[in-house]
Amino acid sequence: MQHNRVVLDSLREELAPFSAQLIAVSKTRSAAEILPVWQNGQRDFGENYVQELVEKHPLLPSDIRWHFIGHLQRNKVKYIAPFVHCIHTVDSLALLAEIDKQASKLNRVIPCLLQIHIAREETKFGLSFDEAADLLNSPIVRAMKHVSIVGLMGMASNTEDWSIVRNEFRNLREFKLRQQIDFPELTALSMGMSGDYRIALQEGSTMVRIGSAIFGERDYSKQS
Numbered sequence: 082m083q084h085n086r087v088v089l090d091s092l093r094e095e096l097a098p099f100s101a102q103l104i105a106v107s108k109t110r111s112a113a114e115i116l117p118v119w120q121n122g123q124r125d126f127g128e129n130y131v132q133e134l135v136e137k138h139p140l141l142p143s144d145i146r147w148h149f150i151g152h153l154q155r156n157k158v159k160y161i162a163p164f165v166h167c168i169h170t171v172d173s174l175a176l177l178a179e180i181d182k183q184a185s186k187l188n189r190v191i192p193c194l195l196q197i198h199i200a201r202e203e204t205k206f207g208l209s210f211d212e213a214a215d216l217l218n219s220p221i222v223r224a225m226k227h228v229s230i231v232g233l234m235g236m237a238s239n240t241e242d243w244s245i246v247r248n249e250f251r252n253l254r255e256f257k258l259r260q261q262i263d264f265p266e267l268t269a270l271s272m273g274m275s276g277d278y279r280i281a282l283q284e285g286s287t288m289v290r291i292g293s294a295i296f297g298e299r300d301y302s303k304q305s
């Protein structure tokens with residue numbers, strides 16, 4: 082699709098100076114919609130729903146790196162553990178322990194990000210900064226051999242007041258920098274979506290998760 086190529090090229094151009102990674106968020110998109118984006122060279126895709134991802138991934142090229150970016154229930158980890166590239170939404174010790182357990186059965190190490198609640202809305206999932214610091218310092222977590230916590234993820238408030246959005250991203254980055262003193266492996270910062278990725282890049286994002294700017298507006302009525 083010509084449209085995809087133009088959008089992807091301009092996104093790549095914008096991201097290059099920041100060395101940030103583009104994750105194409107493909108939730109609700111069919112394999113037929115995803116394939117042209119892959120054909121234009123995109124390899125990192127983000128999905129929110131376990132069942133949808135499990136159904137879709139065998140239909141698509143095996144070199145796709147699937148990022149899980151939705152709320153993840155413990156009892157569903159086993160379905161994605163064999164192939165998921167990175168889980169961005171770890172928000173409890175129990176979930177991390179389950180990922181570690183499933184990854185150990187597969188003899189894998191699954192890269193994970195801690196999801197931090199930075200927005201003002203109560204509906205968004207995630208750990209507080211204090212909870213995240215506790216988790217990082219927990220001896221139980223340090224003993225886990227099949228997960229590696231490689232960064233943090235956050236979603237900013239859904240507002241047009243960009244100073245609020247910028248501040249939330251900035252707080253997340255500053256928290257990451259403080260934690261990196263003890264945990265230098267904490268390098269990734271997954272922040273920014275179609276509406277706010279430019280601000281996220283300016284505030285130090287290393288992974289932007291972009292859906293509608295690539296695929297067009299989502300139509301949830303088409304979901305099964």
Ligand SMILES: *Cc1c(COP(=O)(O)O)cnc(C)c1O
Nearest residue numbers: 106150274275276290291292293
């Ligand atoms: C849907 C979603 C995105 C992409 O949103 P767009 O506004 O379509 O770019 C990014 N991150 C998460 C966690 C999402 O759920």
